[in-house]
Amino acid sequence: xxxxxxxxxxxxxxxxxxxxxxxxxxxxxxMALKHQPGAVAVAWKNPLSSWFTAMLHCFxxxxxSCVLLGEPPLRFLANSTNILLASSIWYIVFFCPRDLxxxxxxxxxxxxxxxxxxxVTRTWKIVGGVTHANSYxxxxxxxxxxxxxxxxxxxxxITNFEQLVKGCWKPEADEWLKMxxxxxxxxxxSVIFTFQQTNHLAISRHNLMFLYTMFLVATKITMxxxxxxxxxxxxxxxxxxxxxxxxxxxxxxxxxxxxxxxxLSGTGSSTSKPIADASDKVHKKHTKKxxxx
Amino acid sequence: xxxxxxxxxxxxxxxxxxxxxxxxxxxxxxMALKHQPGAVAVAWKNPLSSWFTAMLHCFxxxxxSCVLLGEPPLRFLANSTNILLASSIWYIVFFCPRDLxxxxxxxxxxxxxxxxxxxVTRTWKIVGGVTHANSYxxxxxxxxxxxxxxxxxxxxxITNFEQLVKGCWKPEADEWLKMxxxxxxxxxxSVIFTFQQTNHLAISRHNLMFLYTMFLVATKITMxxxxxxxxxxxxxxxxxxxxxxxxxxxxxxxxxxxxxxxxLSGTGSSTSKPIADASDKVHKKHTKKxxxx
Amino acid sequence: xxxxxxxxxxxxxxxxxxxxxxxxxxxxxxMALKHQPGAVAVAWKNPLSSWFTAMLHCFxxxxxSCVLLGEPPLRFLANSTNILLASSIWYIVFFCPRDLxxxxxxxxxxxxxxxxxxxVTRTWKIVGGVTHANSYxxxxxxxxxxxxxxxxxxxxxITNFEQLVKGCWKPEADEWLKMxxxxxxxxxxSVIFTFQQTNHLAISRHNLMFLYTMFLVATKITMxxxxxxxxxxxxxxxxxxxxxxxxxxxxxxxxxxxxxxxxLSGTGSSTSKPIADASDKVHKKHTKKxxxx
Numbered sequence: 001x002x003x004x005x006x007x008x009x010x011x012x013x014x015x016x017x018x019x020x021x022x023x024x025x026x027x028x029x030x031m032a033l034k035h036q037p038g039a040v041a042v043a044w045k046n047p048l049s050s051w052f053t054a055m056l057h058c059f060x061x062x063x064x065s066c067v068l069l070g071e072p073p074l075r076f077l078a079n080s081t082n083i084l085l086a087s088s089i090w091y092i093v094f095f096c097p098r099d100l101x102x103x104x105x106x107x108x109x110x111x112x113x114x115x116x117x118x119x120v121t122r123t124w125k126i127v128g129g130v131t132h133a134n135s136y137x138x139x140x141x142x143x144x145x146x147x148x149x150x151x152x153x154x155x156x157x158i159t160n161f162e163q164l165v166k167g168c169w170k171p172e173a174d175e176w177l178k179m180x181x182x183x184x185x186x187x188x189x190s191v192i193f194t195f196q197q198t199n200h201l202a203i204s205r206h207n208l209m210f211l212y213t214m215f216l217v218a219t220k221i222t223m224x225x226x227x228x229x230x231x232x233x234x235x236x237x238x239x240x241x242x243x244x245x246x247x248x249x250x251x252x253x254x255x256x257x258x259x260x261x262x263x264l265s266g267t268g269s270s271t272s273k274p275i276a277d278a279s280d281k282v283h284k285k286h287t288k289k290x291x292x293x
Numbered sequence: 294x295x296x297x298x299x300x301x302x303x304x305x306x307x308x309x310x311x312x313x314x315x316x317x318x319x320x321x322x323x324m325a326l327k328h329q330p331g332a333v334a335v336a337w338k339n340p341l342s343s344w345f346t347a348m349l350h351c352f353x354x355x356x357x358s359c360v361l362l363g364e365p366p367l368r369f370l371a372n373s374t375n376i377l378l379a380s381s382i383w384y385i386v387f388f389c390p391r392d393l394x395x396x397x398x399x400x401x402x403x404x405x406x407x408x409x410x411x412x413v414t415r416t417w418k419i420v421g422g423v424t425h426a427n428s429y430x431x432x433x434x435x436x437x438x439x440x441x442x443x444x445x446x447x448x449x450x451i452t453n454f455e456q457l458v459k460g461c462w463k464p465e466a467d468e469w470l471k472m473x474x475x476x477x478x479x480x481x482x483s484v485i486f487t488f489q490q491t492n493h494l495a496i497s498r499h500n501l502m503f504l505y506t507m508f509l510v511a512t513k514i515t516m517x518x519x520x521x522x523x524x525x526x527x528x529x530x531x532x533x534x535x536x537x538x539x540x541x542x543x544x545x546x547x548x549x550x551x552x553x554x555x556x557l558s559g560t561g562s563s564t565s566k567p568i569a570d571a572s573d574k575v576h577k578k579h580t581k582k583x584x585x586x
Numbered sequence: 587x588x589x590x591x592x593x594x595x596x597x598x599x600x601x602x603x604x605x606x607x608x609x610x611x612x613x614x615x616x617m618a619l620k621h622q623p624g625a626v627a628v629a630w631k632n633p634l635s636s637w638f639t640a641m642l643h644c645f646x647x648x649x650x651s652c653v654l655l656g657e658p659p660l661r662f663l664a665n666s667t668n669i670l671l672a673s674s675i676w677y678i679v680f681f682c683p684r685d686l687x688x689x690x691x692x693x694x695x696x697x698x699x700x701x702x703x704x705x706v707t708r709t710w711k712i713v714g715g716v717t718h719a720n721s722y723x724x725x726x727x728x729x730x731x732x733x734x735x736x737x738x739x740x741x742x743x744i745t746n747f748e749q750l751v752k753g754c755w756k757p758e759a760d761e762w763l764k765m766x767x768x769x770x771x772x773x774x775x776s777v778i779f780t781f782q783q784t785n786h787l788a789i790s791r792h793n794l795m796f797l798y799t800m801f802l803v804a805t806k807i808t809m810x811x812x813x814x815x816x817x818x819x820x821x822x823x824x825x826x827x828x829x830x831x832x833x834x835x836x837x838x839x840x841x842x843x844x845x846x847x848x849x850l851s852g853t854g855s856s857t858s859k860p861i862a863d864a865s866d867k868v869h870k871k872h873t874k875k876x877x878x879x
Contacts, residue, residue, distance in 0.1 A: 043538075044538065046472070047534070047537070047538050048472070066363070067659070068658065068659055068660045069658045069660065070363055070652070070656055070657050070658035070659065070661075071363050072361065072362045072363035072429070073360070073361055073363065074361045074362065074436055074439055074440070075363075077433065077435040077436045077439060078430045078433040078435070078436050080433070080434070080435060083435055095537075095538060136658070137664045140663065140664040140666070141666070142663040142664070142666060142669060143660055143663045143664050146660055146663060147660070161751065164751065165454065165457065179632070179634070241633070244633070244681075245629075245630065245633050245681055336831075337831065339765070340827070340830070340831050341765070359656070363656055364656050365654065365655045365656035365722070366653070366654055366656065367654045367655065367729055367732055367733070368656075370726065370728040370729045370732060371723045371726040371728070371729050373726070373727070373728060376728055388830075388831055458747065458750065
């Protein structure tokens with residue numbers, strides 16, 4: 001006799017995303033598109049272009065996953081039911097009289113419900129991506145992590161690329177220095193589900209899906225209610241980052257301090273140089289004489 | 294006993310595009326490339342780059358269709374005969390002594406003949422794309438429309454993308470607000486042939502090919518002779534556009550007028566706001582206080 | 587009894603690139619990445635982004651070849667051993683205490699050895715690409731040349747594209763007017779090995795691999811030692827270029843001179859126009875009256 005917890009998580013893992021969770025995902029995606037500057041004007045002047053962009057927002061993760069696996073990127077168009085559902089949502093969001101849908105969406109409880117349901121679909125996408133990649137590359141764990149990540153959070157890459165081609169988006173180099181919360185939490189999920197798939201985690205898939213989904217929904221709703229951008233695992237992330245990548249900065253700053261000290265004792269003036277250039281300086285030391293201004 | 298009309302359209306549908314219609318298509322494509330600013334200089338300084346761009350102009354639709362269906366984009370290079378034919382045309386267009394080919398092409402009857410024959414190839418590409426997509430996705434009508442459209446008019450996407458990568462093209466956001474005539478007429482053809490493929494149109498394929506081709510050639514030649522950009526189906530396009538997408542603007546303008554009236558009666562001054570922001574205003578009404586300057 | 591030369595080239599062609607030649611290739615690629623402006627700062631702020639860029643530098647040619655053949659671009663991630671090897675090299679190059687690896691690499695003998703070994707891997711990639719394309723398209727010689735070229739020197743296209751998307755690279759139109767030395771020498775190798783594959787060259791593959799590799803390594807090391815950018819086959823390249831593409835410029839300059847002479851005898855003043863516009867002038871002669879300022 002299965003315990004109630006097991007039955008609950010099993011039933012949860014067998015829930016179909018169609019139609020309610022998919023509707024929530026499409027609604028949140030199209031509303032995000034609508035809030036972009038000029039999106040409404042584009043919808044009225046060229047509805048086909050607006051519809052296409054909305055489809056990229058709704059199905060971007062699956063498209064990216066197809067591109068990476070060499071499958072037809074247009075495959076999502078074969079699922080006519082979901083396409084019609086997403087198209088209907090696009091139509092009523094942009095063309096509803098008196099903008100009723102946007103007004104309804106502006107109420108916080110409605111937003112919380114829709115965003116919470118969208119986070120549930122994220123788990124399903126990650127799991128789908130990991131198992132699909134496993135069917136191609138048995139135990140190719142890096143591929144599984146990449147495809148799970150692409151399916152769960154890759155839509156923004158597709159939509160950013162479309163904006164780049166349209167000339168609406170000019171990427172700044174430092175944008176790539178920051179990963180968004182959805183990207184980080186999806187990468188974490190993809191790693192966890194890959195380890196579960198390769199039997200490195202002693203937990204069944206349906207239990208893991210339940211726990212991970214609860215984590216996603218709880219953190220997302222908390223962040224929305226408290227209007228904070230501090231991520232729940234920021235401490236672990238910083239610690240891991242320092243352990244793997246931070247200690248060389250420690251060496252470099254010690255070296256810089258000893259250089260500055262010897263310089264100070266030599267000339268009596270001080271220079272301030274950013275830590276980020278420390279390794280370049282070490283590299284150039286053997287090639288040219290350092291200039292002091 | 295078949296009627297003469299049926300025999301004519303059947304014989305027409307069995308015409309091979311190779312070599313004369315293909316030559317016309319390659320000639321028009323390469324001449325369009327040659328008229329771009331700086332194309333001749335590029336041909337003399339880096340013939341390989343110019344040749345590659347010419348191949349994208351000639352085979353761009355097929356390349357895009359392969360990309361969308363997950364097939365090798367380089368597949369067009371396997372057809373050595375067509376590649377050599379297109380390369381020869383590129384060579385004589387750019388490197389003919391005294392530029393004889395360009396001089397010959399500048400005569401209007403020659404242009405009309407070449408452009409007319411190129412329009413014939415458009416029908417063959419649309420039909421090829423629709424049937425090819427149908428072999429992948431039985432009754433996937435959205436995929437069939439998309440592939441027919443890509444094959445018939447997708448070349449410009451490939452060539453624009455190549456120019457974007459080369460830094461020669463900076464897309465403006467409003468370019469995407471206007472669809473060109475080839476794009477519109479190819480989309481119409483793709484929809485029609487898809488409905489015919491899925492047996493929703495009571496007309497045989499060869500008859501439809503004949504009628505659609507005659508329509509394409511007649512409208513294109515008329516537009517060239519009259520030097521007009523007004524499209525023949527503009528009226529139907531505007532009507533359909535207004536029916537599907539225009540009525541919300543009607544609601545919004547009524548609402549804006551009533552807002553202006555109440556404002557006028559309140560303060561005695563007037564504000565003018567564009568219709569395109571009307572829905573954004575409705576959305577923001579519940580979130581922040583509107584400022585009047 | 588095989589001659590010693592044959593045995594040597596046969597043994598050479600059976601050498602495995604893993605691990606030493608692959609290590610050299612990854613080292614040279616990652617050091618090239620490190621020398622880009624801001625690469626070290628990116629590695630410290632977003633190690634994942636830096637790692638991804640390093641993987642594109644190391645495996646870019648294979649990724650491009652997969653994209654062109656419609657295979658999964660992520661396939662390189664399935665080879666976990668090579669990925670771990672390349673990742674380790676990235677890690678120690680960017681995060682080694684006191685930047686020891688960069689200091690070691692700055693010694694010329696170390697650079698020459700690494701670069702020489704990397705050139706050996708180029709031959710293996712070209713041959714791999716040509717044979718792989720031949721398995722898809724029997725005797726599709728254009729495809730074989732293209733895939734051999736993509737595998738051997740296509741990595742820069744992938745990395746430039748990634749920089750374009752990140753906003754770090756703005757391509758200038760005239761960059762496409764110059765092909766780099768690796769691109770030219772890889773194209774030459776791809777053509778030679780394709781002719782050998784289609785039995786148009788009376789030389790065995792292992793002998794050709796040995797000769798081509800010796801040519802690559804010798805020229806590359808010579809160019810590094812003499813710090814020259816003059817390519818060894820520049821004379822043949824210029825001659826071939828003039829034979830195929832240069833004689834029309836001769837016609838155009840003769841025509842321009844005769845136009846100038848007739849103009850001089852007519853008005854007594856002179857105009858100077860670049861040769862590159864000569865063909866545009868010929869084309870426009872029939873369409874509009876030329877203005878003289």
